[in-house]
Amino acid sequence: MTAYWHGDPADVSLNAICQMAGVSKPSLYREFGGEDGLARAALDTYAERVLSDIFVILGAGQGLRPTLAALIDFAASDPRMETGCLFYKMRAGKHRLGPQTRARVEEIDAAAQTAYAAFLRSCRDAGEWPGGQSVDVMAKYLGEQIALAITQRASGEDPARIRDMLEVALSVFATP
Amino acid sequence: MTAYWHGDPADVSLNAICQMAGVSKPSLYREFGGEDGLARAALDTYAERVLSDIFVILGAGQGLRPTLAALIDFAASDPRMETGCLFYKMRAGKHRLGPQTRARVEEIDAAAQTAYAAFLRSCRDAGEWPGGQSVDVMAKYLGEQIALAITQRASGEDPARIRDMLEVALSVFATP
DNA sequence: AGGATAAAATACCGTGCGGTATAAAAATGA
DNA sequence: TCATTTTTATACCGCACGGTATTTTATCCT
Numbered sequence: 001m002t003a004y005w006h007g008d009p010a011d012v013s014l015n016a017i018c019q020m021a022g023v024s025k026p027s028l029y030r031e032f033g034g035e036d037g038l039a040r041a042a043l044d045t046y047a048e049r050v051l052s053d054i055f056v057i058l059g060a061g062q063g064l065r066p067t068l069a070a071l072i073d074f075a076a077s078d079p080r081m082e083t084g085c086l087f088y089k090m091r092a093g094k095h096r097l098g099p100q101t102r103a104r105v106e107e108i109d110a111a112a113q114t115a116y117a118a119f120l121r122s123c124r125d126a127g128e129w130p131g132g133q134s135v136d137v138m139a140k141y142l143g144e145q146i147a148l149a150i151t152q153r154a155s156g157e158d159p160a161r162i163r164d165m166l167e168v169a170l171s172v173f174a175t176p
Numbered sequence: 177m178t179a180y181w182h183g184d185p186a187d188v189s190l191n192a193i194c195q196m197a198g199v200s201k202p203s204l205y206r207e208f209g210g211e212d213g214l215a216r217a218a219l220d221t222y223a224e225r226v227l228s229d230i231f232v233i234l235g236a237g238q239g240l241r242p243t244l245a246a247l248i249d250f251a252a253s254d255p256r257m258e259t260g261c262l263f264y265k266m267r268a269g270k271h272r273l274g275p276q277t278r279a280r281v282e283e284i285d286a287a288a289q290t291a292y293a294a295f296l297r298s299c300r301d302a303g304e305w306p307g308g309q310s311v312d313v314m315a316k317y318l319g320e321q322i323a324l325a326i327t328q329r330a331s332g333e334d335p336a337r338i339r340d341m342l343e344v345a346l347s348v349f350a351t352p
Numbered sequence: 353a354g355g356a357t358a359a360a361a362t363a364c365c366g367t368g369c370g371g372t373a374t375a376a377a378a379a380t381g382a
Numbered sequence: 383t384c385a386t387t388t389t390t391a392t393a394c395c396g397c398a399c400g401g402t403a404t405t406t407t408a409t410c411c412t
Binding site: 008010011092094095096133137138140141144145148152155161164165168169171172 | 314341
């Protein structure tokens, strides 16, 4: 998971992974069934250990401003996002993934979209957000802005600048 | 250029290009010197034929709203962007490029940043935009939103939805 | 202790890559 | 017209990949 996460999933070979992990290739093969199974397992672990934080933030019911602030903190300042997000990296190169991993990516993507939409819907119902655009469009917008910020961190952009841009992007949710 | 543009530059082999172009590999090699030279030449041609449109839009001096509208049209509706943008695709996989191509990507990136900043500066000086954030941050923000929209088109997203999101993103420039 | 068994490491296979040497074909000059 | 030169096409090289067969090592169980 760390190898795929820290580097580019498409550029990390099974040979390299075996060497890093101190494991023989047949062992890896019997455990995961091949590259697709390994990538899928890595993504599963990543979703459980890292992505869950985002779902927790969205579902905490803390209201619009604090939730957005927490999302901005996570994307722009969490040290774990210094090298980007494994999920977004895999999603960006979806066509290179095996069937299991691709299916999992799409599953997570749909779940994230649902969570963002549920969060926005609850804010609109609480009167914290006027909802100029449709909830679905704004949910996708919000998710893509987070993805953009984290992807920029992987490319070594200045975190302060990333935070500035993300705050601009999410200022459209501010109720004057 | 079309092969790199339509597909993923990292997934198009020289063999495939030779077959598509009806050209032998040694001929391609004597003409371009190798994969790096070919990619660089493709990017040069792309910049001249396609990216120039963006610089024209930015430099036309049409004012804030019409220029943003033209950028939105280009990113969300221009049929040439249906399969994404070769420049953004190369930039996303910069670490896989050869030295010449990578240098050209960085050169174009810097030029684009400069053009966006000059455009915003002229709008601020004309009083069309209050300029809450620094021009440099907003120039990068603007460029990344365009990049995001075009990248989403390459992944088959609904163009109408992309336009909606891009309009939301650029609404931060609107003067009430 | 020692033979059956399970696990691990090594060596290997086919494939496609970027890149090049060699052979065939076409163009040139007198 | 025919030898020389230049261009084109074919065949090939080394390499690294994902994946597997074979051999070596370690673990049981009595």
